[in-house]
Amino acid sequence: MHSENVIVVGAGRPTSGPVSLTQGRYGARGNLELLACDSRDGLWVFWFNADEAEDPLQSPDVPAGCWSAGLAFASGRHFVDAQIVQSTLGPDHLEVVALTDAGTLESWYWSPGPGFQRRVRDVAASVRRFRLTHDGGVLHVSLELTGGSSASLVSGTDGYPDRMWRASSQPPVFDDGSAERALQGQGITDVASGTARAAQSTRNGGTTELAWRDRSGRVRHLAVPDSGI
Structure with a gap:
């Protein structure tokens, strides 16, 4: 059991809904980026300083091994889900849907420099739920629409940083519950349904990064060595 290593992320920040996590390319060892919806307006991004004591000092604001206090963006709308991935384009831009x-x-x-920017073209309308994946600079989105149908979209690298979306032949794939099962395997059952997600990182020779919301609404993070899953 690794419950003693669970970290609360963004304590006091008014977040809600599912969370999303990715390993970024910043810092000496690849910081983590965690995205959550604000409970009323906009989005929050938190980042984890994955550097260790012997690494060159990269960020005096967030000590090594700690999460940031969070950055709010995308004000003016209420979001119900948001997902983040690390792109190879830019270089090293982060992508959010x-x-x-x-x-x-x-x-x-x-x-x-500019930080987070919204593109002129949205991905889709009348969406009930979605799942974002990526392969290098190519993004794939699985959609369930409000009418009950499903679809897959893809966005390539032409014209970047703008993005065009077209229909994809790949079948839609949604959350398979593997993150929640991984948490159960670590003896953690205080998980709000549908909020857990996992990401792989290169930290410590390979780590499964688990993020979720507990039933009281707090965002949690647990790093599990791949040998412990």
């Missing part, structure tokens, strides 16, 4: 309570699936990206 976020679903509003009106069913609009927005496309955002982060780059040094």
Whole structure:
């Protein structure tokens, strides 16, 4: 059991809904990026300083082994889900796809200097749920629409940082519950249904990064060596 190593992320921040996690390319060892919806307006991103004591000091604001206090962005709308991935484009831009309570699936990206920017073209409308994956700079989105049908979209690298979306022949794939099962395997059962997600990182020779919301609403993070899953 690894419950004693669980970290609370963004304590005091008003977040809600599922969370999303990826290993970024920043810092000496690849910091973690965690995305959550604000409970009323916009989005929050938190980052984990994955550097160790012997690494060059990269961020005096967040000590090694700690999560940041969080950065708010995308104000003006209420989001119900948002997912983040690390792109190879930019270089090293972060990609965000976020679903509003009106069913609009927005496309955002982060780059040094400007920070998070919303693209002019949204991904889709009338969306009930989605799943974002990536392969290098190519993004894939599985959609379930409000009418009950499902679809897959893909966005390639042409014209980047703008993105065009087209129908994909890949079958839609949604959350398979593997993150929640991994948490159960670590003896952790205080998990709000549908909020757990996992990401792989290269930290410590290979780590499964688990993020979820407990039943009281707090965002949690647990790093499990791949040998312990």
